[in-house]
Amino acid sequence: MSNQRIFSVETRGQGLYEFTDGVRRFVSKNSIESGLLTLFVRHTSCSILIQENADPSVQYDLDKFLSKLIPDGRHPSMNWLTHTQEGPDDMPAHIKSALLPTSISIPIMEGELVLGTWQGLYLFEHRRAAMTRQIAAHISG
Numbered sequence: 001m002s003n004q005r006i007f008s009v010e011t012r013g014q015g016l017y018e019f020t021d022g023v024r025r026f027v028s029k030n031s032i033e034s035g036l037l038t039l040f041v042r043h044t045s046c047s048i049l050i051q052e053n054a055d056p057s058v059q060y061d062l063d064k065f066l067s068k069l070i071p072d073g074r075h076p077s078m079n080w081l082t083h084t085q086e087g088p089d090d091m092p093a094h095i096k097s098a099l100l101p102t103s104i105s106i107p108i109m110e111g112e113l114v115l116g117t118w119q120g121l122y123l124f125e126h127r128r129a130a131m132t133r134q135i136a137a138h139i140s141g
Helices: 020-030 056-069 090-099
Strands: 004-010 015-018 034-041 046-052 103-109 119-125 132-140
Touching (some): 004 020, 015 056, 020 034, 020 119, 046 090, 046 103, 119 132
Antiparallel strands (some): 004 132
């Protein structure tokens, strides 16, 4: 079994998209009892997070908070932006990505991810348009 994989996540615009189940299956198929999983998102306008997966309002509130902190490029407070060719959401998406993780590591113990009861793995899409995002996964151990 390969200890590397590329996960694709289809987005429908800004927001958080959980992909925990696919990663759990990948770890399980590798039969690694003890190790470390590294996930890396291969884009500059989205992020990767470990976040609560029990209450969807958490994801909604995170998305709204970040949009208030870093508004769309059309907002008057963002009139200083110079990178505008790819649309008013592009440079704000790059800023959000620079502030949030693009790579995370999760321990593997007894063949399973060591996530808390309510923790899930999320791609945080910062662009408004639908995208296909890729996340590289690597297991060491």
